[in-house]
Amino acid sequence: MSFRRISILGLGLIGGSVAMAIKSRISDCDVTGYDVDTGALQSALASAAVDRIAPSLVSACDGTQCIILCVPIGPVGELLAAIAPHLKPGVCVTDVCSTKQTIVEAAQRLLPAGAHFVGSHPMAGGERQGFSAARADLFDGAICITTPVPSSDPATVQKVEAFWRQLGMEIRQMPAEQHDHLVAQISHLPHVLASALIQSASDEALAICGPGFRDVTRIAAAAAALWRDILLDNAAEVRGSIARFRTELDRLEALLQAGRAEDLRNWLADAALRRKALGKSGG
Amino acid sequence: MSFRRISILGLGLIGGSVAMAIKSRISDCDVTGYDVDTGALQSALASAAVDRIAPSLVSACDGTQCIILCVPIGPVGELLAAIAPHLKPGVCVTDVCSTKQTIVEAAQRLLPAGAHFVGSHPMAGGERQGFSAARADLFDGAICITTPVPSSDPATVQKVEAFWRQLGMEIRQMPAEQHDHLVAQISHLPHVLASALIQSASDEALAICGPGFRDVTRIAAAAAALWRDILLDNAAEVRGSIARFRTELDRLEALLQAGRAEDLRNWLADAALRRKALGKSGG
Numbered sequence: 001m002s003f004r005r006i007s008i009l010g011l012g013l014i015g016g017s018v019a020m021a022i023k024s025r026i027s028d029c030d031v032t033g034y035d036v037d038t039g040a041l042q043s044a045l046a047s048a049a050v051d052r053i054a055p056s057l058v059s060a061c062d063g064t065q066c067i068i069l070c071v072p073i074g075p076v077g078e079l080l081a082a083i084a085p086h087l088k089p090g091v092c093v094t095d096v097c098s099t100k101q102t103i104v105e106a107a108q109r110l111l112p113a114g115a116h117f118v119g120s121h122p123m124a125g126g127e128r129q130g131f132s133a134a135r136a137d138l139f140d141g142a143i144c145i146t147t148p149v150p151s152s153d154p155a156t157v158q159k160v161e162a163f164w165r166q167l168g169m170e171i172r173q174m175p176a177e178q179h180d181h182l183v184a185q186i187s188h189l190p191h192v193l194a195s196a197l198i199q200s201a202s203d204e205a206l207a208i209c210g211p212g213f214r215d216v217t218r219i220a221a222a223a224a225a226l227w228r229d230i231l232l233d234n235a236a237e238v239r240g241s242i243a244r245f246r247t248e249l250d251r252l253e254a255l256l257q258a259g260r261a262e263d264l265r266n267w268l269a270d271a272a273l274r275r276k277a278l279g280k281s282g283g
Numbered sequence: 284m285s286f287r288r289i290s291i292l293g294l295g296l297i298g299g300s301v302a303m304a305i306k307s308r309i310s311d312c313d314v315t316g317y318d319v320d321t322g323a324l325q326s327a328l329a330s331a332a333v334d335r336i337a338p339s340l341v342s343a344c345d346g347t348q349c350i351i352l353c354v355p356i357g358p359v360g361e362l363l364a365a366i367a368p369h370l371k372p373g374v375c376v377t378d379v380c381s382t383k384q385t386i387v388e389a390a391q392r393l394l395p396a397g398a399h400f401v402g403s404h405p406m407a408g409g410e411r412q413g414f415s416a417a418r419a420d421l422f423d424g425a426i427c428i429t430t431p432v433p434s435s436d437p438a439t440v441q442k443v444e445a446f447w448r449q450l451g452m453e454i455r456q457m458p459a460e461q462h463d464h465l466v467a468q469i470s471h472l473p474h475v476l477a478s479a480l481i482q483s484a485s486d487e488a489l490a491i492c493g494p495g496f497r498d499v500t501r502i503a504a505a506a507a508a509l510w511r512d513i514l515l516d517n518a519a520e521v522r523g524s525i526a527r528f529r530t531e532l533d534r535l536e537a538l539l540q541a542g543r544a545e546d547l548r549n550w551l552a553d554a555a556l557r558r559k560a561l562g563k564s565g566g
Contacts, residue, residue: 123493143491172491185488190499193476195554196531200524205468206561208426208455210406212502214561216473219495221559224552228544235539241483242536248479253525256518261511269507271478276504278489278497 002162003092004029007054007064009079011035011044013125014096015070016134019049021167024136034060040131049134061086066163069095069103074229077106089114092156096122098183099234100147100176108149116156119147119176121183122169127221137168144169145183147176184237189245191227192238194220286375286446287312290337290347292362294318294327296408297379298353299417302332304450307419317343323414332417344369349446352378352386357512360389372397375439379405381466382516383430383459391432399439402430402459404466405452410504420451427452428466430459467520472528474510475521477503 006022008015011033022029033050034057035041041053054060061067061083071079076097087093093115097103100119107117124142126133144164148157161171174182194217201209231238255264289305291298294316305312316333317340318324324336337343344350344366354362359380370376376398380386383402390400407425409416427447431440444454457465477500484492514521538547 123491125493125495142493145491182485182488182491185484186492186496189483190480190496192532192535193480194499194558195551196528196535197473197476198554198557199531199534199550200472200528201468202465205465206557208406208428208465209469209561210408210425212408213469213473214563215498215501216477217558217561218498220554222555224548224555227551228548231539231547232542232544235542239536239539242532245479245483246532248482249475249525249529251482252475252479253522256514256522259515259518261515264514265507265511267482268478268510271481271503272505272507274481274489275477275500278492278500280497 002026002029002166003066003159005032005064006030006066006068007032007034007060008050008068008070009034009057009060009083010070011037011040011050011131011134012070013129013131013133013138014122015068016040016044016049016131017124017136017138018068018070018096018122018167019044020047020134020136021139023049025168026166032060032064035131043131057082058086061088061091063088064091066092066094066160069093069097072226072229073097073099073102073233074225076103077110080106080110084110084112084115087112087115091115092160093117094120094160096120098187098230100145100179102233104147104149104176108151116153118152118157118160120160120164121145121147121179122164122167123183123187124169127219129223129226139164140168142169143172145172145174145179147174147179149176180234180237181240184234184241185244188231188234188238189241191219191222192231192242193245194218285309285312285449286349286442288315288347289313289349289351290315290317290343291333291351291353292317292340292343292366293353294320294323294333294414294417295353296412296414296416296421297405298351299323299327299332299414300407300419300421301351301353301379301405301450302327303330303417303419304422306332308451309449315343315347326414340365341369344371344374346371347374349375349377349443352376352380355509355512356380356382356385356516357508359386360393363389363393367393367395367398370395370398374398375443376400377403377443379403381470381513383428383462385516387430387432387459391434399436401435401440401443403443403447404428404430404462405447405450406466406470407452408505410502412506412509422447423451425452426455428455428457428462430457430462432459463517463520464523467517467524468527471514471517471521472524474502474505475514475525476528477501
């Protein structure tokens with residue numbers, strides 16, 4: 001009982017990839033695309049990632065079973081408010097935002113009773129933006145976190161999770177608060193560190209950097225406005241993660257200053273062990 | 284006038300890759316390998332990365348034009364002392380260590396007047412260790428830093444640099460002090476940050492991490508003993524880099540705390556710009 005008619009609002013990297021993944025993995029699913037960028041719309045139509053483009057938000061909401069909000073956390077609240085009056089009873093609404101408390105609360109506040117929302121976060125992406133960076137296999141093997149609330153419609157939760165699984169992802173269900181706490185540690189903090197690392201290196205040092213440095217800082221090349229919104233939206237958790245990180249950095253620095261070779265080796269070996277348990281890098 | 288007989292002392296990732304790169308890129312160069320690990324020696328011989336294996340350090344030094352010390356900074360001093368009595372006048376000696384002041388000073392102190400040393404640091408590697416991880420193309424397009432001193436033999440410097448170029452690298456020549464200052468920023472600090480990041484994340488958070496996190500922490504999987512020695516050997520510069528990094532982290536955190544969206548965006552955009560200027564990730 002999967003969705004037969006899906007509307008994707010926002011055809012950037014994630015929205016475009018959702019459309020492509022649907023076309024590559026789900027037969028008999030009609031995809032409508034909407035974006036304020038007519039270039040992205042035309043590219044999506046030309047590459048058959050979408051079956052049609054909606055001329056307006058109102059028409060994108062018309063006759064669809066599922067609306068996927070594929071815009072950043074910054075503008076998503078406005079988008080929710082804009083579609084709210086046009087949602088038909090029984091429609092499912094989900095999103096792909098990197099933080100979940102804000103969007104879940106906004107959906108509860110703004111959407112009409114008959115519209116069923118469940119928050120989603122497909123943990124995939126990249127430092128490139130826009131439809132031109134979209135690919136059908138972006139979600140292969142990735143984790144998708146869903147954040148239903150006690151009042152969420154169980155059938156919608158089930159259908160949305162089944163949909164993400166069809167795109168190749170594994171589902172982890174958790175409260176929005178827990179999501180924001182965990183992704184601060186493994187997504188938002190790494191972005192902060194990579195950016196601060198780049199900023200702390202002199203031009204002279206950057207001129208001789210190798211592949212290790214490029215890997216470690218790759219994520220810092222992502223869109224600044226998108227990340228500004230993510231970091232501000234999840235500021236309390238990000239600052240908590242920075243505090244825990246500083247504790248580890250303090251520990252390392254104390255070992256270094258005291259020349260405690262054995263403890264330093266143990267600390268590094270423990271980090272290496274934890275890293276190895278995560279498996280290989282992906283792209 | 285390149286080397287026709289080279290001895291490689293230490294056949295791990297770097298030494299093994301030097302041997303393979305010689306065989307793949309230089310005709311008419313006879314390679315002798317030495318390692319305390321007989322398994323690595325046999326693998327190197329079986330894969331024709333070396334022409335012969337030396338049964339002892341003394342025989343590895345015999346009749347060679349160039350000795351390349353391919354051991355970590357920890358044991359390299361001992362190795363220098365061990366070979367010193369066996370070096371013939373005119374022999375060139377170089378190394379591949381990640382820090383340069385210690386080895387350059389040790390060479391000046393320990394080697395006989397007729398042996399010509401120049402420090403080298405091929406900026407290539409990986410988190411895997413040992414001969415089994417070696418590859419002929421490890422140095423393709425990498426930077427190799429050489430650190431001659433005023434008393435270095437100009438012909439040796441020229442020959443050693445020409446040799447690294449033959450393996451596919453670009454040469455940057457600089458004083459050992461400058462090398463250690465710069466690599467602290469783009470190699471040692473990233474290792475510290477990646478390790479501290481792994482250590483600061485909870486197991487629950489690590490369980491949902493994606494490819495971005497794996498990229499950013501990949502280098503933390505490297506050998507702990509090797510990195511303990513690097514960090515301790517370059518402790519003053521590493522601590523200086525950490526201090527500069529903390530300044531950037533403080534700046535970011537202040538913007539986050541004050542909710543200064545525009546300044547935060549500018550800081551992130553500047554980091555993204557600097558990262559993009561470095562080009563794509565390598566492996």
